Amino acid sequence: MILPSNPGPIGIFDSGYGGLTILHGLRQMLPQYDYMYLGDNARAPYGSRSFEVVYKFTRQAVLKLFSMGCHLVILGCNTASAKALRSIQQRDIPELDPERRVLGIIRPTAEAAASFPPWKEKRPSSF
16 A cells, blocks of 8 residues: 655544544644544444454554545544554554554543542542
């Protein structure tokens, strides 16, 4: 597959509409970039699907966004981030184009939640 070499928009992928929240946040924080959103509403939800199916669907979406010029794709889908991200990063990206990136949302979300002031100051005894 020949991919465009000029950096294009940042791609955001979700199995449905939830990634629109991620897109909104990115546009607020980084308005200087262009964005492209791809939602796989036809095959949503991904939650109950096997690793193989989620990986296949997610890889298809990443390749589509890469073919449209995205050099960075953010997986706005929790299931895709949990089940397919590492395989795509370790197996597919080195073969496709080591200069491109695919990132998930689980770790950044957990880090942001852990640093939220009420949780830092007042941890319930059940933690």
